[in-house]
Each structure stands twice: as C-alpha cells, then as structure tokens.
Amino acid sequence: MAATNNVGAGALPVVDLAPFLATGDDEGGVARASASATGAVREACRDYGFFRAVNHGVPAELMARALELSAAFFALPDEEKAKARPVEGSEAPLPAGYARQPAHSADKNEYLLAFDPQLGFNLYPDEPSGFREALEELYGKLTELGVLIQEILNKCMGLPPGFLKEYNGDRSFDFIAALRYSPATAEENNGVSEHEDGNCITFVLQDGVGGLEVLKDGAWVPVDPVEGSIIVNIGDVIQVLTNGKMKSATHRVVRKPAVHRHSLVFFFNVHGDRWVEPLPEYTEKIGEAPRYRRFLYSEYQQLRMRNKTHPPSRPEDVVHITHYAI
Numbered sequence: 543m544a545a546t547n548n549v550g551a552g553a554l555p556v557v558d559l560a561p562f563l564a565t566g567d568d569e570g571g572v573a574r575a576s577a578s579a580t581g582a583v584r585e586a587c588r589d590y591g592f593f594r595a596v597n598h599g600v601p602a603e604l605m606a607r608a609l610e611l612s613a614a615f616f617a618l619p620d621e622e623k624a625k626a627r628p629v630e631g632s633e634a635p636l637p638a639g640y641a642r643q644p645a646h647s648a649d650k651n652e653y654l655l656a657f658d659p660q661l662g663f664n665l666y667p668d669e670p671s672g673f674r675e676a677l678e679e680l681y682g683k684l685t686e687l688g689v690l691i692q693e694i695l696n697k698c699m700g701l702p703p704g705f706l707k708e709y710n711g712d713r714s715f716d717f718i719a720a721l722r723y724s725p726a727t728a729e730e731n732n733g734v735s736e737h738e739d740g741n742c743i744t745f746v747l748q749d750g751v752g753g754l755e756v757l758k759d760g761a762w763v764p765v766d767p768v769e770g771s772i773i774v775n776i777g778d779v780i781q782v783l784t785n786g787k788m789k790s791a792t793h794r795v796v797r798k799p800a801v802h803r804h805s806l807v808f809f810f811n812v813h814g815d816r817w818v819e820p821l822p823e824y825t826e827k828i829g830e831a832p833r834y835r836r837f838l839y840s841e842y843q844q845l846r847m848r849n850k851t852h853p854p855s856r857p858e859d860v861v862h863i864t865h866y867a868i
C-alpha cells in the first residue's frame with residue numbers, strides 16, 4: 543500500500559502508516575518501507591510539522607472508548623475529579639503549562655495527567671469504571687506508536703540506523719493529558735493560546751467537536767476531527783536536531799460555543815538529562831552552520847515552566863526555542 547499525501551484545501555497531509563508496520567514476526571517494517579512512504583512523512587514534517595496518521599496500529603475502538611470514558615470522568619462532580627491526579631511529591635516530570643492540580647469545572651480547560659503506568663505516579667478515580675484500564679491500554683499503544691514514528695523519523699532524517707532509539711530510549715518523561723475544554727462564551731473562546739510543543743513528538747486524539755488549528759504560511763489551518771485518525775506533530779526537540787529543517791509548528795485550540803471538547807494528548811518526550819543540538823547530518827556534513835546552541839532538555843523545560851509560573855511582563859521575554867537560536 544502506498545503512502546498518501548493528500549493535501550486538500552486547508553487540510554493537513556494524511557500519512558498512511560501501514561507500509562511501516564511490521565507484520566507478524568517481521569521486524570523490517572520501517573527498514574523495508576518505500577522511498578515514497580518515507581518521503582510523505584519527511585514532506586509533512588518539513589512543510590507543516592503536522593500530519594494526520596491513518597492505519598497507525600492503535601485500535602479505533604480503544605481510542606473511542608478512552609475519549610468517551612474521559613468525557614464521563616470530566617462530567618463527574620469536582621470532589622470526585624479531585625481524587626485523580628499524579629501522586630503528590632512524586633518525581634513525575636511535569637510539562638510546561640501543566641500543574642499537579644485536580645480538574646475543576648470552573649476552569650476553561652481541565653486536565654488529568656497520567657504518566658507511564660509502570661512508574662506508579664498515577665492516582666485514578668474509581669469512576670467511571672474502565673477509565674484506568676482504557677488510559678493504560680492507550681498509553682501502551684501510543685508508546686509503541688511513538689517508537690515507530692521515531693524510527694520513521696530516523697530514516698527520514700538519514701541518520702545511522704537506531705540513532706534516535708539510542709538517543710531517546712528512556713520513556714520516563716512521557717505522559718498523556720486528558721483534556722476537557724469548556725464551551726466558548728460571548729466574551730472569549732481561547733482554549734490553548736498559540737504555542738509550539740517543546741517535546742519530541744505529540745499525538746492528539748480528539749472528539750468530534752474540533753477547534754485545534756495549525757499555523758501554516760501565516761494562516762490558521764483547522765485540524766478537523768476524523769474518526770480513527772491520530773494527529774501527529776513535531777516538537778521543538780526534532781526541530782533543533784534537524785537544525786530547523788523539520789518544523790515544530792505553532793498551533794492553538796479555539797473553543798466552540800455550546801459544547802465541551804475532549805482530547806487526549808500524548809507527549810513523547812526525551813529525558814531531561816539529554817543534550818539537544820543540531821545533528822552533524824544537518825550541519826557540518828552538509829556545510830550548514832548550526833542555528834541553535836546546545837542545551838540540556840531539563841533546563842528548557844524549567845524555563846518553559848517559568849513562563850507559566852512567573853509570566854514575564856514583556857512578551858519578548860517569554861522563552862521559546864528561539865532562546866537557543868544562534
């Protein structure tokens with residue numbers, strides 16, 4: 543099956559991951575995939591920084607079940623929701639923009655974070671029944687998808703086989719956020735302000751409401767809901783490793799009137815101890831100067847967190863990846 547790259551008016555590229563999925567005992571999925579399949583991913587990451595993945599190996603039934611149970615969770619009273627959060631005092635690496643706070647219906651967006659279930663950081667509610675199981679099953683599948691996309695990127699980027707797997711083999715900084723956005727009001731409709739993701743690769747599963755938008759050539763492109771598909775976007779780490787050749791695209795969420803929106807967002811990260819810098823394949827080997835200086839990932843995370851905890855008065859002092867630009 544050939545990979546497609548259908549870009550309709552205002553639509554995102556669609557990437558068919560079937561050619562990359564290993565079948566049975568066959569480990570050769572990514573290695574064997576055609577140049578056109580790999581090219582579709584490379585172009586999407588270069589031109590948009592976003593694509594819609596189909597045939598990604600995550601069962602549609604599991605995605606729908608997790609979204610429905612997440613909606614049922616957020617519909618619970620606040621006292622119930624307050625029981626579910628990452629364990630206090632744990633070493634769970636909180637991402638910028640998220641605090642270890644319980645979901646609260648008065649907030650315009652509420653969220654529940656879950657880390658790798660094996661790390662023991664997560665506190666789940668008793669209700670709705672099956673929510674924990676669905677989140678944990680989904681977590682496992684999205685981790686597998688992250689490893690697959692990373693391998694595809696390794697190939698797209700022309701890196702030595704297994705390079706990214708070795709560079710980013712520690713999964714303890716990954717997490718999933720279950721989100722609920724409240725309906726827009728007459729006064730305001732901001733769900734998540736425009737931003738770029740600081741991590742490596744992000745997956746978005748969304749219900750049928752819509753509202754996610756990506757900035758492309760100065761225009762906001764809606765990321766319309768398509769059942770069963772997963773939105774993949776490239777984060778700042780990949781942008782830096784590729785010296786800017788792959789894009790960590792600016793995106794935002796605009797709330798819709800009269801409806802709540804639910805999404806499940808999985809952040810495939812790198813460990814905080816990792817140094818991030820443009821790779822030789824994108825610099826000295828092709829005679830290009832590095833566009834970023836090297837940085838420790840945990841330092842960047844802390845600076846992004848400070849943007850939220852101590853918002854600078856001048857917008858130009860907000861830390862983005864440009865902080866490390868040369």
Ligand SMILES: O=C(O)CCC(=O)C(=O)O
Nearest residue numbers: 721734746754795805807
């Ligand atoms: O809810 C969504 O669709 C995306 C949220 C997002 O961009 C983020 O949490 O970084």
Ligand SMILES: [Fe+2]
Nearest residue numbers: 737738739793
């Ligand atoms: Fe984001």
